[in-house]
Amino acid sequence: MHKTIFIALMMLFLVLSVVLSPDVALQASLSGITIWWKLVFPGLLPFFILYELMLAFGLLHGFNSLFAPLVTRLLKLPRAAGIPLLMSMSSGFPTGVEPTMKLLEDGHLTKSQAQRLLAYIHLPNPIFIIVIIGAGVFQLPFYGYIILASVWLAALLLMILHARLVSQHEPTLSKRISPALEPYFARAMQFGRELDGRTFGKVLGDSVYDSVQKLFTVGGFIIFASVISAFAHPFFNALLPQLPFIEQMLLEQHIGSFAIADWATDQSNIVIALALIAACLSFTGISGILQVSYYTYHQRGIKLLPFIGYRATHACLSFTLLIMLWKPLTWLITKLTGSPEQTVFVQPAAQGTMFQWQSLWQPSLLLCTATAFLIISIHFLWRRTERNI
Secondary structure (H helix, E strand, C coil), X not given: CHHHHHHHHHHHHHHHHHHHCHHHHHHHHHHHHHHHHHHHHHHHHHHHHHHHHHHHCCHHHHHHHHHHHHHHHHCCCCHHHHHHHHHHXXXXXXXXXXXXXXXXXXXXXXXXXXXXXHHHCCCCCHHHHHHHHHHHHCCCHHHHHHHHHHHHHHHHHHHHHHHHHHHHHCCCCCCCCCHHHCCCHHXXXXXXXXXXXXXXXXXXXXXXXXXXXXXXXXXXXXHHHHHHHHHHHHHHHHHCCCCCCHHHHHHCHHHHHHHHHHHHCCCCCHHHHHHHHHHHHHHCHHHHHHHHHHHCCCCCCCCCHHHHHHHHHHHHHHHHHHHHHHHHHHHHHHHHHCCCHHHHCCCHHHCXXXXXXXXXXXXXXXXXXXXXXXXXXXXXXXXXHHHXX
């Protein structure tokens, strides 16, 4: 009752704010849609299409056959849990949420195991970190690799520690291993392809349609969070003037990362800015948490509060690890590239054009073309293999 009244009052306040200050709402909407259209949409579209094709042709099932022993030994979860984990690692949240709920409904997971798996698979999209944050915003792909390394390493350490502490009191399930979970890459991949069952034309059309639909959903969250942050900014800025991006960081990972990048242009230490971006991407914002609640609303046993606590812990650990890994990774990259450190990691003040945010449409079209050639090659190789069999 109290929760419903609070949400209703918040929505009423937001509506009144938009009516009384339409110019602020318009500018915030334009800012959000510019970020989405120039960077997020073209940067992620070819990779989303390629990911859908990998899933349809059973490639993730094949990798899960190799990855499953680590899931059972390190995370104390059934072998089937490897598929949602691989889906989230390759495409980001919330792609693994629906398969997790399916495993719970089919009896492959207990509710406590599903609760843990939902926390483990809530990971940011790696392509967004490398392509958009690293190459698009900072124009230094190495920044994206460092952020991704800290986020994934923090996730791995937290998964193992949390599994050791919690899994001792969980009941185990004895299920017959399906062909997709057998320790044979080719057999599992073949089973995944047969399980999908769609023709090549159907797979290609669905891949494009689903990818565009997902990106429009992401755009809606970005625009909505951008409007809310615009009205919340005066309040948070009065409390924490040193962190002008705090409300964006708490609301949505995309606009939060871009706000931190803008803030980094006036700072002398880029490490803190990258660590804050890693924390923002690990927490994923309130909008990311709400996306999980959308897919799990029909499961009463799934609790949201432990999930939020896990996300906050992951954010703090990612922030710490990036600062700790900065020097070792700097040394490693300079050795691999053979370049002096000052040319590999340039401070923002020395790059006057770093944050002009050039549109990613041109490289995206090239990637889409390369993806099309790859799709055609996969199709003909698959047909040839079927004829030989």
